[in-house]
Amino acid sequence: MALPLNYSFRNALVRWRSTIATVLGIALVVFVFVLLQSLAAGIEKSSSNTGDPRNIMVVRKGSTAESASLISRQTLTEIRYFEEIARNENGEPIISADVLVLASLPRRDNSGEANVLLRGVTARGMELRPQVKLAAGRWFEAGKREIVVSAKLAKRFANFGIGQSFKTGSATFTVVGWLDGGGSAFDSECWLDADECRSTFERDMYSSFLIRPTDEAAGEKLITRIEADRRFKLKAEKEVEYYRKQTMTAAPIKWLGGFLAVMMSVGAVFAAMNTMYAAVGARTREIGTLRVLGFRRRAVVAALLLEGGLLALVGGVLGCAIAFYWNGYTTATMGMETFSEIVFEFRVTPKLVLEGLAFAVIVGLIGTLFPAIRAARLPVISALKSI
Amino acid sequence: MSANIVTIRNLSKIYQQGDINVTALDNISLDIASGEFLALMGPSGSGKSTLLHIIAGIDRPTNGECRVQDIDVAKLNESQLADWRNQNVGFVFQTFNLIPVLTAYENVELPLLLTRMNRAERRKQVEIALEIVGLADRAKHLPKQLSGGQEQRVAIARALVTDPALVVADEPTGNLDSHSAQEVLGVLRTLSRDAGKTVIMVTHDPKAAAFGSRQIHLEKGELSK
Amino acid sequence: MNLPSFILKNALRNKRRALLSVLSVAMSLFLLVTLQVALRELTNPINDEGSSLRIIVRNKVSLAQPLPARQLQTIDRIPGIVAVTPFSFYGGLYKGDEKFTSFAQFAVDPQRSLPLISDAKGVTKEQLEAWIADRTSCILGKMTADRYGLKVGDRMQFTGQIYPCDLELKIAGIYYGTADDRNLMFHQKYLDELLGNPGTVGTWWLLAASIAEAPLVTDRINKAFANTSAEVRAESERAFVLGFVSMWANIKTLISGISIVVVFALILVTVSTMSMAIRERFRELAILKAIGFKRRELFVLILAESFGLAMFGALLGAGGAWALFNNINIQKMTNGMFLMFEVTPQMLGLAFAVAALLGLLSALLPMINVARTSVVQGLKTLD
Numbered sequence: 001m002a003l004p005l006n007y008s009f010r011n012a013l014v015r016w017r018s019t020i021a022t023v024l025g026i027a028l029v030v031f032v033f034v035l036l037q038s039l040a041a042g043i044e045k046s047s048s049n050t051g052d053p054r055n056i057m058v059v060r061k062g063s064t065a066e067s068a069s070l071i072s073r074q075t076l077t078e079i080r081y082f083e084e085i086a087r088n089e090n091g092e093p094i095i096s097a098d099v100l101v102l103a104s105l106p107r108r109d110n111s112g113e114a115n116v117l118l119r120g121v122t123a124r125g126m127e128l129r130p131q132v133k134l135a136a137g138r139w140f141e142a143g144k145r146e147i148v149v150s151a152k153l154a155k156r157f158a159n160f161g162i163g164q165s166f167k168t169g170s171a172t173f174t175v176v177g178w179l180d181g182g183g184s185a186f187d188s189e190c191w192l193d194a195d196e197c198r199s200t201f202e203r204d205m206y207s208s209f210l211i212r213p214t215d216e217a218a219g220e221k222l223i224t225r226i227e228a229d230r231r232f233k234l235k236a237e238k239e240v241e242y243y244r245k246q247t248m249t250a251a252p253i254k255w256l257g258g259f260l261a262v263m264m265s266v267g268a269v270f271a272a273m274n275t276m277y278a279a280v281g282a283r284t285r286e287i288g289t290l291r292v293l294g295f296r297r298r299a300v301v302a303a304l305l306l307e308g309g310l311l312a313l314v315g316g317v318l319g320c321a322i323a324f325y326w327n328g329y330t331t332a333t334m335g336m337e338t339f340s341e342i343v344f345e346f347r348v349t350p351k352l353v354l355e356g357l358a359f360a361v362i363v364g365l366i367g368t369l370f371p372a373i374r375a376a377r378l379p380v381i382s383a384l385k386s387i
Numbered sequence: 388m389s390a391n392i393v394t395i396r397n398l399s400k401i402y403q404q405g406d407i408n409v410t411a412l413d414n415i416s417l418d419i420a421s422g423e424f425l426a427l428m429g430p431s432g433s434g435k436s437t438l439l440h441i442i443a444g445i446d447r448p449t450n451g452e453c454r455v456q457d458i459d460v461a462k463l464n465e466s467q468l469a470d471w472r473n474q475n476v477g478f479v480f481q482t483f484n485l486i487p488v489l490t491a492y493e494n495v496e497l498p499l500l501l502t503r504m505n506r507a508e509r510r511k512q513v514e515i516a517l518e519i520v521g522l523a524d525r526a527k528h529l530p531k532q533l534s535g536g537q538e539q540r541v542a543i544a545r546a547l548v549t550d551p552a553l554v555v556a557d558e559p560t561g562n563l564d565s566h567s568a569q570e571v572l573g574v575l576r577t578l579s580r581d582a583g584k585t586v587i588m589v590t591h592d593p594k595a596a597a598f599g600s601r602q603i604h605l606e607k608g609e610l611s612k
Numbered sequence: 613m614n615l616p617s618f619i620l621k622n623a624l625r626n627k628r629r630a631l632l633s634v635l636s637v638a639m640s641l642f643l644l645v646t647l648q649v650a651l652r653e654l655t656n657p658i659n660d661e662g663s664s665l666r667i668i669v670r671n672k673v674s675l676a677q678p679l680p681a682r683q684l685q686t687i688d689r690i691p692g693i694v695a696v697t698p699f700s701f702y703g704g705l706y707k708g709d710e711k712f713t714s715f716a717q718f719a720v721d722p723q724r725s726l727p728l729i730s731d732a733k734g735v736t737k738e739q740l741e742a743w744i745a746d747r748t749s750c751i752l753g754k755m756t757a758d759r760y761g762l763k764v765g766d767r768m769q770f771t772g773q774i775y776p777c778d779l780e781l782k783i784a785g786i787y788y789g790t791a792d793d794r795n796l797m798f799h800q801k802y803l804d805e806l807l808g809n810p811g812t813v814g815t816w817w818l819l820a821a822s823i824a825e826a827p828l829v830t831d832r833i834n835k836a837f838a839n840t841s842a843e844v845r846a847e848s849e850r851a852f853v854l855g856f857v858s859m860w861a862n863i864k865t866l867i868s869g870i871s872i873v874v875v876f877a878l879i880l881v882t883v884s885t886m887s888m889a890i891r892e893r894f895r896e897l898a899i900l901k902a903i904g905f906k907r908r909e910l911f912v913l914i915l916a917e918s919f920g921l922a923m924f925g926a927l928l929g930a931g932g933a934w935a936l937f938n939n940i941n942i943q944k945m946t947n948g949m950f951l952m953f954e955v956t957p958q959m960l961g962l963a964f965a966v967a968a969l970l971g972l973l974s975a976l977l978p979m980i981n982v983a984r985t986s987v988v989q990g991l992k993t994l995d
Binding site for chain 1: 671774775841881884889
């Protein structure tokens with residue numbers, strides 16, 4: 001026969017002081033784990049949220065990112081009229097040759113400078129990226145030194161307000177609008193006219209091509225055709241694939257989260273073991289009495305495990321709740337691929353919550369197991385004798 | 388110094404239990420002569436333990452005075468009281484209360500750590516005390532290696548080791564079988580008879596009380612005889 | 613027996629609990645030290661005298677924007693400069709690596725760079741001359757050479773990630789004794805050749821005549837190129853690296869915040885278990901009180917026990933971190949992400965201070981209880 005749930009529950013309440021400490025300790029372990037993983041999840045989410053599954057992205061072979069890629073103008077003229085590329089109503093091929101430039105700009109809070117990714121983009125490029133919307137102001141005009149900055153970056157960098165202007169290199173750009181990337185990697189970019197960008201920064205080469213093939217099969221064919229051509233030395237893949245692979249920034253954070261979680265949980269297991277050993281020690285007589293009354297060893301073990309697991313679960317819920325407070329909070333760091341400031345949100349996903357809870361319960365169960373076994377092994381008589 | 392080691396006048400003790408006042412001791416007056424073996428008897432809740440605690444300086448009266456060797460114990464502060472207990476009172480408890488991690492020898496030595504005695508002097512005292520209770524051969528044993536009676540005799544040795552004038556025992560035989568109880572009571576009697584100690588023992592067992600040189604009864608906080 | 617041995621016996625009364633307490637203290641302090649070390653490594657650049665003397669000149673737009681090669685003539689005329697060389701970060705993927713190469717490759721003018729790398733040891737005069745003479749050769753830091761088991765005369769292949777060209781370089785010499793013994797240096801001329809002479813370089817690297825002269829030199833350079841098509845930002849090597857640190861943005865704050873939470877969590881749990889160990893002996897403390905121990909003496913007993921356990925934990929945790937990081941090749945383990953991983957005396961000091969606080973806090977609750985409770989109450993408590 002099993003011991004009633006209430007037995008486990010009330011026992012945890014009796015030792016409220018050490019119970020609270022254990023619960024809080026586990027809560028903080030889970031909090032750190034979930035928070036760091038939610039950071040990594042946010043970075044990954046913003047990458048995987050980017051792109052149109054129909055588009056093909058072309059960069060130079062060997063480049064880790066668009067911003068570090070260089071493609072000659074001659075290559076554009078050669079690829080431009082491939083029959084796999086779709087045409088718009090005016091008969092123009094839907095291909096956008098973008099130029100990406102890193103500009104080191106001052107932060108708003110005077111805490112130094114950081115790189116911002118500027119994208120020189122064409123009208124085609126804007127059509128190909130419908131997820132980028134105008135949040136305020138207007139789009140830039142071709143041939144003018146105007147720029148549309150990400151609304152999220154505007155909160156972090158100086159002179160990014162609409163109507164303000166900033167100087168980079170020899171040029172001064174006026175901010176005419178804010179863009180909203182809808183939680184994608186474009187939230188970390190500033191857009192300006194491609195030709196203007198090339199002339200200002202003296203760029204003879206393009207950084208990347210974004211192409212809309214006529215259909216899925218043509219897309220596959222295009223990828224093979226571009227990659228196979230030895231003259232180009234280009235890499236082509238689906239735009240969504242390209243962004244999904246941009247995980248270099250998230251990896252060390254995930255690693256740190258895992259490392260801290262493991263180290264902290266070892267400490268937490270020690271502490272939980274101490275608490276439960278003490279609980280068992282103080283209840284030796286009581287456990288002996290239960291055994292005399294006819295409860296089996298496994299009922300005692302089960303009740304104690306339940307007690308430990310319950311405590312840990314409460315801690316886990318609390319930890320997730322604290323971490324959830326940051327859900328959706330926008331933060332930024334240097335992207336390892338683009339080498340520029342990337343903006344993203346903490347994402348406490350259901351999967352992370354479940355992982356956090358499972359993690360807590362495991363810590364609780366491991367911490368309780370040995371004390372519980374010890375309690376079950378106590379001979380009934382000695383249990384009754386001890387005072 | 389008067390012939391009475393303990394003089395109690397109009398002593399009362401009232402506990403606050405929630406909103407209710409519980410009178411544990413009600414206007415008690417009592418003299419205890421030096422060298423007496425006094426058995427304090429009475430049913431549970433009669434106030435006998437409270438009286439013992441006040442005499443031993445671990446509890447304070449609400450009213451009245453309790454003089455031990457002409458010192459009004461209630462007037463001492465905590466720190467003075469601690470010193471006073473160390474020098475003048477030896478305690479024996481129902482549950483022995485030896486420190487489980489210390490050997491018999493070390494348990495007896497414990498109160499002497501608070502004195503200025505050096506190691507050799509302490510050794511001499513501890514050996515005498517263990518000799519008196521007849522456990523010199525068990526000095527190196529831990530409490531769990533001793534029988535209940537032996538444990539209680541070690542506790543008595545611990546009470547004796549500072550050579551106090553007063554030994555108080557609270558139900559010293561309560562946890563012992565009758566044979567061990569006889570041994571312990573014998574030792575206590577020897578203390579008062581041969582070593583000139585005043586022994587005050589709380590008990591509810593008439594057989595144990597019979598070892599005393601005088602018995603008094605407490606009933607609902609008052610002396611009934 | 614004496615008081616210290618009584619304290620020791622008490623602390624070890626429950627050996628398992630003492631061990632678990634010590635281990636959890638050790639674990640939390642090990643973590644504290646590790647996080648401190650990592651944070652210092654990320655935010656505190658190498659700070660030798662040379663890093664204030666050496667100056668990096670980059671395009672004002674950003675590091676990724678190249679500079680015109682013709683600027684060299686102007687820089688050569690600026691006073692206070694001992695040496696100047698092109699300094700282009702090639703950023704290639706080494707053939708042996710799959711995704712990520714942990715060492716940097718810089719294109720320089722070997723002859724001009726000699727004063728800048730004067731602290732490099734282990735390269736003979738002949739090897740230096742061979743490097744200068746052969747435009748497809750390079751010199752390599754010893755750390756990298758050891759890592760890949762390379763020796764003088766070996767060839768290395770790189771895939772360009774930033775520049776659209778691949779490299780094959782012959783090792784002319786292997787150096788050590790600089791601030792960062794990982795880097796590879798090869799000929800800017802060779803890179804120019806492969807790229808079809810674009811007339812640009814990544815950055816300029818120069819050596820100021822003296823520390824006093826260094827800030828003046830950076831000013832002069834910044835002014836010399838103001839209002840040209842390629843404005844520059846000249847700064848000391850140290851300031852340059854600090855600029856990188858600022859780019860980490862919120863992550864830095866986040867990690868320091870988290871290390872505080874980590875330590876707090878473990879302290880909380882440890883304090884609770886350690887004070888529980890003493891609370892359980894409440895009755896015993898009452899008996900000690902009855903036989904004449906004063907409050908002060910009981911405080912000493914309690915404090916010494918929890919203090920001792922905490923300190924032992926600190927010794928194990930912080931000392932363990934110190935011993936570990938001094939004896940492992942951290943560079944190898946983290947793929948070159950961390951170089952030094954040095955435990956400073958301040959960090960050890962912090963760890964022990966935290967342990968002291970921990971000992972104090974664990975003793976506090978039981979001490980308050982002991983002070984508050986009378987002997988009679990204490991004797992009544994059963995456990």
